[in-house]
Amino acid sequence: MVSVLNNPPEVLSNLPKAQQSTAIRITGVSVSYPVGKNHRKTILQDLNLEIEEGEFVVVLGETGCGKSTLLRIILGQELPTSGSISVAGSPVERVDARSGYVPQKYSLFPDRTVLDNLTMGPETSRYHILGRLKPGFRAFRRQVREEALKQLQHMGLQTSDAGKYPHQLSGGMQQRVAIAQALMMKSRVLLMDEAFSALDPGTRGSLQRLLRSVWSELKPTVVFVTHNTAEALYLGTRLIVLARTSHSDACGSRVALDMKLPESGMSLNRNGKEFMDLVHHVESFSCGVSHEPISSLGETI
Amino acid sequence: MPFHSPFDIQARPNRLFAQTLSCVLFVLCVGLYIQTSAKRHHENSEDRVVPNVHQLTGGIHASVLEPAEEDDYLAPDNTSKWELFRHSMIWKDTVASGKRFFTSLLLLVPAVILALHIGLFPYFGAGFLRFILFFDKIVALSLLPILFILFGIDEASKIALIVIGVAPTMILDVTQMVKAVPREQIVKAFTLDANNFDVAYRVVFRQVLPQVINSLRLNLKPMMLFLFAGEMIAASDGLAYRIAIMRRHMGMDVILPYVLWVAFLLYLIDLSLRVLNRRMHPWFQS
Numbered sequence: 140m141v142s143v144l145n146n147p148p149e150v151l152s153n154l155p156k157a158q159q160s161t162a163i164r165i166t167g168v169s170v171s172y173p174v175g176k177n178h179r180k181t182i183l184q185d186l187n188l189e190i191e192e193g194e195f196v197v198v199l200g201e202t203g204c205g206k207s208t209l210l211r212i213i214l215g216q217e218l219p220t221s222g223s224i225s226v227a228g229s230p231v232e233r234v235d236a237r238s239g240y241v242p243q244k245y246s247l248f249p250d251r252t253v254l255d256n257l258t259m260g261p262e263t264s265r266y267h268i269l270g271r272l273k274p275g276f277r278a279f280r281r282q283v284r285e286e287a288l289k290q291l292q293h294m295g296l297q298t299s300d301a302g303k304y305p306h307q308l309s310g311g312m313q314q315r316v317a318i319a320q321a322l323m324m325k326s327r328v329l330l331m332d333e334a335f336s337a338l339d340p341g342t343r344g345s346l347q348r349l350l351r352s353v354w355s356e357l358k359p360t361v362v363f364v365t366h367n368t369a370e371a372l373y374l375g376t377r378l379i380v381l382a383r384t385s386h387s388d389a390c391g392s393r394v395a396l397d398m399k400l401p402e403s404g405m406s407l408n409r410n411g412k413e414f415m416d417l418v419h420h421v422e423s424f425s426c427g428v429s430h431e432p433i434s435s436l437g438e439t440i
Numbered sequence: 441m442p443f444h445s446p447f448d449i450q451a452r453p454n455r456l457f458a459q460t461l462s463c464v465l466f467v468l469c470v471g472l473y474i475q476t477s478a479k480r481h482h483e484n485s486e487d488r489v490v491p492n493v494h495q496l497t498g499g500i501h502a503s504v505l506e507p508a509e510e511d512d513y514l515a516p517d518n519t520s521k522w523e524l525f526r527h528s529m530i531w532k533d534t535v536a537s538g539k540r541f542f543t544s545l546l547l548l549v550p551a552v553i554l555a556l557h558i559g560l561f562p563y564f565g566a567g568f569l570r571f572i573l574f575f576d577k578i579v580a581l582s583l584l585p586i587l588f589i590l591f592g593i594d595e596a597s598k599i600a601l602i603v604i605g606v607a608p609t610m611i612l613d614v615t616q617m618v619k620a621v622p623r624e625q626i627v628k629a630f631t632l633d634a635n636n637f638d639v640a641y642r643v644v645f646r647q648v649l650p651q652v653i654n655s656l657r658l659n660l661k662p663m664m665l666f667l668f669a670g671e672m673i674a675a676s677d678g679l680a681y682r683i684a685i686m687r688r689h690m691g692m693d694v695i696l697p698y699v700l701w702v703a704f705l706l707y708l709i710d711l712s713l714r715v716l717n718r719r720m721h722p723w724f725q726s
Contacts, residue, residue, distance in 0.1 A: 214627065214631070216627050238631055239631055246624070246628065248628075250723050260633060263632055263634045268641055321631070324631070
């Protein structure tokens, strides 16, 4: 653990810098909202980040520090007040298919079966609304369905689940399908907003393991927002802690800690002193970060 | 046996008891009617205000198997029952009112599409929402004279009255439904490479459709109300026209079956929409 804390980030990064290319570049980004007349509340302030391809970045911070705002501006759902964002080398101005997205809630379309949820992306991508009348659509659809069934099994679900509607699945199963849905698009960037927060510790643990194995296999760039320090340490290869520099509305959050973690994952005893020290160390950068009681971490780490 | 209070929120009445209870008011109404009719007929055997069973049977027979006064007479001996029904008063009126009703229903489809666009596309919202909010406050019946002047007293004015009466409320209702679709779903669709029309019609419209059908079910009665208003003022056929004509002759023996027939038709349309919704959207019921 000491080595994790003391070594400079470069030492812990497995990939040499020269071989990596930037997946997400955030330059001088500030986000503020008007509050009443002649007053603005700053959420993010002068944020500069470069996220390399294949990195698993976990963003941690106290409630209201701008974690989700950061995700929304990377996604293009929101535009920064100043600064610029680029994904895969081109600026982000609106939501598009460059990034996959897994939110905490409403991650699946309730009116579609699991299989239709999975095939929607590839189908829409190739055949827009009237394009479905074209002759090649049926064959393409059959092919995508086969691929979707494989993806479903890969996510640990049964093929019999393919015909179910989202409301017939548990929360954990829904998030598995949501991850599969994003992977079906083969996006190189995956954005996850508190994707496992609403799940019980057991389900969360199994989904964390699944996500780690998917990431190890495909190496997409992942930006994972969470408020759970243990989860952050387990999942990420890079940890970014956002924290407000002052309680004033004029001061937004900045990067308080930017730490690389071993790519092979943290192999610390989940109940051990070393692990707890690391958790406290990370939390000291953001005193408001919620840390669940150690008993509930048993399943997650 | 424990006492069951009607004000017990946590009560669990058994199925048979609940079904019996649901019939009580119907039975009471029929009983009250029969008693009132008998009393009035005891005082005046020619009473037409509360017709007895015999008079009602005659009225139903006249409505279902006899042509309207303004139509040609068909000899019952040479014609089949079905032919008689096809040329009956009630058939003619139902077809006439039905045409107006379903044409109006069809004209509500563009209103729903407009609502979808208003709720989803910011420029549509900016352009239309305030105008429709204002237009919704105009009492549709107050426009009836204007509609008669503009379209004449033919079909167009009656259909326009129904559409003008129901469409603004429906548009506002559907707009709210569209706005209530979680933003995450729309964002997610864009990340799946959907374009604006994919999002509008393949994501949002599909999700709000069951609610749109429910909204339509709630609007069936207002639609019929506006249809009746139009027919009662200026028409030469239709269910409301016949009721208005029969009122002049104190023809309660025909008016009552007509009222029940209209209620039955509306119930049937409502039931069909409910079944359609359940079949088409099994995910929605949950």
